[in-house]
Amino acid sequence: MDIGFIGLGEMGAVMVVNILKAGHTVRVWNRSPERAQTLAAAGAQIVATPAEAFAGDAVFSMLADDAALRDVIDSQLLEDAPRGLIHVNMSTISVALAELLAHAHAQRGLNYVAAPVLGRPDVAAAGKLTIVAAGPAEAIDLVQPVFDAIGQKTWRIGSLPQQANVMKLAVNFMLASAVETLGEASTLLTGHGVAMQDFLDVITNSVFPGPVYQGYGKMIAEQRYEPALFKARLGLKDVRLALAAADTISTALPIASVVRDSLLDAVAHGEGEMDFAVLGQVSARRAGR
Amino acid sequence: MDIGFIGLGEMGAVMVVNILKAGHTVRVWNRSPERAQTLAAAGAQIVATPAEAFAGDAVFSMLADDAALRDVIDSQLLEDAPRGLIHVNMSTISVALAELLAHAHAQRGLNYVAAPVLGRPDVAAAGKLTIVAAGPAEAIDLVQPVFDAIGQKTWRIGSLPQQANVMKLAVNFMLASAVETLGEASTLLTGHGVAMQDFLDVITNSVFPGPVYQGYGKMIAEQRYEPALFKARLGLKDVRLALAAADTISTALPIASVVRDSLLDAVAHGEGEMDFAVLGQVSARRAGR
Amino acid sequence: MDIGFIGLGEMGAVMVVNILKAGHTVRVWNRSPERAQTLAAAGAQIVATPAEAFAGDAVFSMLADDAALRDVIDSQLLEDAPRGLIHVNMSTISVALAELLAHAHAQRGLNYVAAPVLGRPDVAAAGKLTIVAAGPAEAIDLVQPVFDAIGQKTWRIGSLPQQANVMKLAVNFMLASAVETLGEASTLLTGHGVAMQDFLDVITNSVFPGPVYQGYGKMIAEQRYEPALFKARLGLKDVRLALAAADTISTALPIASVVRDSLLDAVAHGEGEMDFAVLGQVSARRAGR
Amino acid sequence: MDIGFIGLGEMGAVMVVNILKAGHTVRVWNRSPERAQTLAAAGAQIVATPAEAFAGDAVFSMLADDAALRDVIDSQLLEDAPRGLIHVNMSTISVALAELLAHAHAQRGLNYVAAPVLGRPDVAAAGKLTIVAAGPAEAIDLVQPVFDAIGQKTWRIGSLPQQANVMKLAVNFMLASAVETLGEASTLLTGHGVAMQDFLDVITNSVFPGPVYQGYGKMIAEQRYEPALFKARLGLKDVRLALAAADTISTALPIASVVRDSLLDAVAHGEGEMDFAVLGQVSARRAGR
Structure with missing residues (x-):
């Protein structure tokens, strides 16, 4: 798949490595660009704006908290994203923000999947995360190959994204x-x-x-x-x-x-x-x- | 071994059966004598008073709570018990009462071991209880064969009986x-x-x-x-x-x-x-x- | 004094009546205009926008919660307000929002006083509220006549507005x-x-x-x-x-x-x-x- | 009245002084006899045993806690007390012990009144305690003169002594x-x-x-x-x-x-x-x- 990835913290960085290993194309963006550099060697394409990550088949985000997500995902970004794009948000955020994002994406014809993960960085590095996904079933089907690259098991638990949160x-x-x-x-x-x-x-x-x-x-x-x-x-x-x-x-x-x-x-x-x-x-x- | 057993509730009864199976002699006493009757068929000797159970190599007690124990174990009973007898109390009781009993037994030259168990009646019936024992090490050594008959593992965690509680x-x-x-x-x-x-x-x-x-x-x-x-x-x-x-x-x-x-x-x-x-x-x- | 008053709920309405009785000029604004109408008979001037209330010697606000206040007090309103205007916010709001408002007012050269009140509507009607005020001392001095019209006692407890909250x-x-x-x-x-x-x-x-x-x-x-x-x-x-x-x-x-x-x-x-x-x-x- | 008084701690001692001032006869007993001595000058009669205090028209007790009370009030004391004696227990004790004492007194034909007090030693010294009394109404009537000597107000709140506790x-x-x-x-x-x-x-x-x-x-x-x-x-x-x-x-x-x-x-x-x-x-x- 051709995906974007936003957020290259401790968790995000090792997840990207595993996705690359599985043969996918990954455009990465991070607020501090130096974190992205280290992934270039592993095959990631570094992009300069979140908008460039919001393209291709799907975009994944793995950010620290509500504030970090609100800083990156604004209405302009969603407005400019290609119709039908799947956004898989793996960040641990509030249920309130998850509801709000689900609504904002739907309004603009985007698919929104919440897929927080269980497991710390060492588990992530081993590709053994447990993934808890909620959102439109077809969207989850499409990104399942990426989930398989980072996790050992994906649990689907509902059609409302916030349920995963x-x-x-x-x-x-x-x-x-x-x-x-x-x-x-x-x-x-x-x-x-x-x-x-x-x-x-x-x-x-x-x-x-x-x-x-x-x-x-x-x-x-x-x-x-x-x-x-x-x-x-x-x-x-x-x-x-x-x-x-x-x-x-x-x-x-x-x-x-x-x-x-x-x-x-x-x-x-x-x-x-x-x-x-x-x-x-x-x-x-x-x-x- | 030749032991007494006091308290034939749900837990006590199945423990006695396993002790008998392992070849030990068991004199049983229970407040409601009918509960003892059912164990006679399995080979237990029914005795009429707690004092008759407080004899032999050791006596085990498995009672419901502090009140039940206080009702049975009075100073006269301890006074009349043979010097050196080991009393293994498996009841889940208060730490305060455990301390008091440890002291009272020591004063009269009796060994007191606290050995509460983990596991419900079905686990007890299978002889798979986890036993947590505390008290004088030599006393625990002596009753270990009985522990082996009822449990899969005995943890020794200290020399003060109340620590097991x-x-x-x-x-x-x-x-x-x-x-x-x-x-x-x-x-x-x-x-x-x-x-x-x-x-x-x-x-x-x-x-x-x-x-x-x-x-x-x-x-x-x-x-x-x-x-x-x-x-x-x-x-x-x-x-x-x-x-x-x-x-x-x-x-x-x-x-x-x-x-x-x-x-x-x-x-x-x-x-x-x-x-x-x-x-x-x-x-x-x-x-x- | 010539003041604006925003928020004519149960508390605000009776406060305005007492301020009018004390001889002050009051321009009132409320989201639901019908609530303002009933105060016209008591001498209040009804204005059509919060901006018209944000004028004169001072403006008072008495709104339900953070959300209500955020809806009314936006950056444009503060931008357009006359330099040196005193805003006395009597609403019970979060400390976080109070800090934010104090900062936003100061940036635009406006005085911000927090003055939440103790007492229910019947106490407010009797002009017997207890007022807890914090903010710049000179600003509080200037609006003290209005406080005297609605309360029996004003406690000044600090120079940082949020302290009153x-x-x-x-x-x-x-x-x-x-x-x-x-x-x-x-x-x-x-x-x-x-x-x-x-x-x-x-x-x-x-x-x-x-x-x-x-x-x-x-x-x-x-x-x-x-x-x-x-x-x-x-x-x-x-x-x-x-x-x-x-x-x-x-x-x-x-x-x-x-x-x-x-x-x-x-x-x-x-x-x-x-x-x-x-x-x-x-x-x-x-x-x- | 001719009363006994047991317990001469900080509270008890000043209460006795006030009772003496009001003209009553008071036989006092305390575990540490030196505390009683200081009251002799004020007119109290020192007695050597709790039993001597358990006589006359009524006996009052003011002890530290359940344990102190259990130490003094045993079944022999109640057995030997004159039928119809009123015991007014002013100690702050557990509801469970209050119930038990009410029962034990009734069984032996004694009246039991619970009358804990509100107020610290300075209030007690001023004879201004608030007394909360519960028990048989006629018994409370009889000891009311003593309550009047130590308190400013007696609240009667029920016929079961433990209710006062x-x-x-x-x-x-x-x-x-x-x-x-x-x-x-x-x-x-x-x-x-x-x-x-x-x-x-x-x-x-x-x-x-x-x-x-x-x-x-x-x-x-x-x-x-x-x-x-x-x-x-x-x-x-x-x-x-x-x-x-x-x-x-x-x-x-x-x-x-x-x-x-x-x-x-x-x-x-x-x-x-x-x-x-x-x-x-x-x-x-x-x-x-």
């Missing part, structure tokens, strides 16, 4: 809750002289297998929060988005409120760039330890 | 938090038109594998809370014990407070005997659904 | 917390057979005198939430703004999160237009009553 | 919530550069008059938490009792859970003996200040 936020809400709970459990256990690592051995070999409890649990057990796999600051951003998505349907997420408050505590103590397993440290600090 | 409570706190979070996520997702089952497919195939998310998640997705695997009423009991164990070390567990409030809501609505996945229903109810 | 939000946060607590106390008391009115008699005659406990307490005691003095929907709006103002300084307000969740529960149950004392009903509902 | 706990829950909210508001305000004292001026002159907001607010504004008017440790005790009283009727008090967690934070940081206005410091600490 809700699911992504729900997943990150689950993660954040699991980490906060691990942190609180750690404070309870160590306060009674039980080793956190013993606890992790027990639960990861029984009720809670899987990478979340092993990975974040280990960081808490070792009180080592750097380098960050998932930064506290970004975890906070996603928990806020989950709360906002729930608010619009008059739904409370009391657990998310607790996690949000603990993440604010982390950020207030200068721990925003640490891994969000630092929630263990926040809990310990409240207990005077 | 703290760990058991921490595990159930993790479970309760995971279920509450699943419930809240479900309300968020379905409110935006995303199917809970789709969400479960995504997370159990990626970040959250394992029986907890599959089992309780399915109950929430299907809004089917009976028959109960783990009753809301009992989940509430354990969350209260976790909060109490944290309180004694001046530690807050904000997540546990949220879960406690939701479980109180369930009980107030007559859902105490349902599975504690009913937390999904509590969350939906708050959202007016 | 923070204080207004903090007051409403205190109110919301007091009402939520009254609601929870009511559920506790009535569940034990104690009459809520007895409780109110005790506290309002001892530790908690004042209109808040008497007024909202009575509504809870009588389970009568209409007519609303302060709508749940608007209470929710203000609690959200308090949380947002705290979030920008990495500060948690756990009490506000609890109140927010209860108000969402109210709105989800169709109680958004009732008085926010309906928090008593939300608490009772959670307790199955 | 519920009300006392509800009052202290209201207090604790108000102080926590003041603390959170302070963190919000000062973080935006608004002086807490300005805020207190505004609210105590408008929506929140009364000693609570003035007194605790001032301590928070001045960050001066000693000497304590009401210790954090004791505030925590009462919030726990309120949560327990709510738990027995399957009622959540989410605000109380938040306050409890903040008070645990205070105690964990060695602030348990400070005034519970130290909640302001806890909130500031979480915000990294």
Whole structure:
């Protein structure tokens, strides 16, 4: 396929490499052009404007947050895009913005697919992302070859793009809750002289297998929060988005409120760039330890 | 070994069967004698008093809660027990009572081991329980053959018996938090038109594998809370014990407070005997659904 | 003085009447012109555009929320306003928007004063509002005669306009917390057979005198939430703004999160237009009553 | 009247002085006898055992908590007390213990009245306590002269003694919530550069008059938490009792859970003996200040 790609951060860059490897043509654009240069060697065509990326069979975007997306995707860009173009937005953004974008694209005869991904940069580099896609089925069919180049599995979960964003936020809400709970459990256990690592051995070999409890649990057990796999600051951003998505349907997420408050505590103590397993440290600090 | 066994509830009864199968001699006592009768066929010797069970190489107890244990284990019973007897208490009880019992046994020259188990009756019947043991190492060594008859793995986590109780409570706190979070996520997702089952497919195939998310998640997705695997009423009991164990070390567990409030809501609505996945229903109810 | 006044809702309309009574000239503008008509009889001059209100000695605005204010106050309006004009914004808005407006006015050589008020329409009609003002001191000095016409007391609390908004939000946060607590106390008391009115008699005659406990307490005691003095929907709006103002300084307000969740529960149950004392009903509902 | 009085702590001692001044005969007993000595000069008769205090027309008790009361009031004491004796328990205790005591007294033909008081030692010294009484009406009638000697007002709120305890706990829950909210508001305000004292001026002159907001607010504004008017440790005790009283009727008090967690934070940081206005410091600490 002939695609554009906007946003060459940690995630975007490795995804482009995998797409190129699969034989597709990729025109890349990034706000800081130096990031694009490094992809030229891998075969990417560097373009000077987002509009040049908004062409061909489809355009993919992978940006940091609502603000970054609003900066790039303006009404002029959509106005000038070729009718029928498919825009696949893989960024983790608010449900409100996703709805707004879905509407704006439809108005201009463009296809809009939301396809946030699960997995960190190392998973992305291995082409093993989990992709959660929502939007028009035919549009998703057409870009499936690109999804196959970057992910191991694409889940299609609805025809309204924002539904994929809700699911992504729900997943990150689950993660954040699991980490906060691990942190609180750690404070309870160590306060009674039980080793956190013993606890992790027990639960990861029984009720809670899987990478979340092993990975974040280990960081808490070792009180080592750097380098960050998932930064506290970004975890906070996603928990806020989950709360906002729930608010619009008059739904409370009391657990998310607790996690949000603990993440604010982390950020207030200068721990925003640490891994969000630092929630263990926040809990310990409240207990005077 | 020649052991006594006190408490023939759902869990205790199947554990005794497995101990008998492994060739041990078991004297059983239960408050309601009819429950003991059914075990006679399997080879158990029925005794008329707890004191008769408090004899031989060791005595095991598996009772419902602090109150049940306090009713049976009084100072006279300990006074009359043979010096050096090992008492293995597998009940899920408060840390405070565990400390008190450890002290009372030591004063009378008895060995006290706390060995709460992870796993429900079906797991117990299969002899696949996870056992978390704490107390004097030599005592645990001596009763290990019995542990091997009922469990697939024994974790030794400390020399103070109450540490095993703290760990058991921490595990159930993790479970309760995971279920509450699943419930809240479900309300968020379905409110935006995303199917809970789709969400479960995504997370159990990626970040959250394992029986907890599959089992309780399915109950929430299907809004089917009976028959109960783990009753809301009992989940509430354990969350209260976790909060109490944290309180004694001046530690807050904000997540546990949220879960406690939701479980109180369930009980107030007559859902105490349902599975504690009913937390999904509590969350939906708050959202007016 | 010769002033403009934008926003003739329940609060704005009675304020304008008092300003006219004090002898000032008032040019009024409202989105729905019929609301302006009724003030013509009281002596107000109706103008057709916000720009005509943005003239004379000062212009006052009293709008419902951020969105209403953003709709009216655009950059063109500020561009066209006479240099040195004082804009007194009495609306309860977000701290973020207040900062933005302060900046935008300063850039164009306009004075911006934030002066949110405490008191409901009946208090406003009596000219007894409490005014919390922040901004350039000389500007506040100049408009003080107008404040005197509508309020019994003006508190000057800082030179940065948004500080007045923070204080207004903090007051409403205190109110919301007091009402939520009254609601929870009511559920506790009535569940034990104690009459809520007895409780109110005790506290309002001892530790908690004042209109808040008497007024909202009575509504809870009588389970009568209409007519609303302060709508749940608007209470929710203000609690959200308090949380947002705290979030920008990495500060948690756990009490506000609890109140927010209860108000969402109210709105989800169709109680958004009732008085926010309906928090008593939300608490009772959670307790199955 | 001829009465006994048990418990000569800070509160009890000044109450006895006022009762003596009103002309009643008072036999006093205290665990530490030296405290009783100082009252002899004021005319009290010192007795050597609680049983000697459990005689005459009535006996009053003012003890620190459930444990202190359980230590003194045992079944033998009640067994030996003269039939028809009135026991007025003014201690702040759990609802569960109040119920148990009401039952135990009734079984032995004794009258049991619960009469917790509102007010600190200075208020008690002035004979201006607010008394909340519940129990048999005729018994309360008989001891009213003693209530009149120590309080300015007696509220009768029910025939079940524990109802007075519920009300006392509800009052202290209201207090604790108000102080926590003041603390959170302070963190919000000062973080935006608004002086807490300005805020207190505004609210105590408008929506929140009364000693609570003035007194605790001032301590928070001045960050001066000693000497304590009401210790954090004791505030925590009462919030726990309120949560327990709510738990027995399957009622959540989410605000109380938040306050409890903040008070645990205070105690964990060695602030348990400070005034519970130290909640302001806890909130500031979480915000990294």
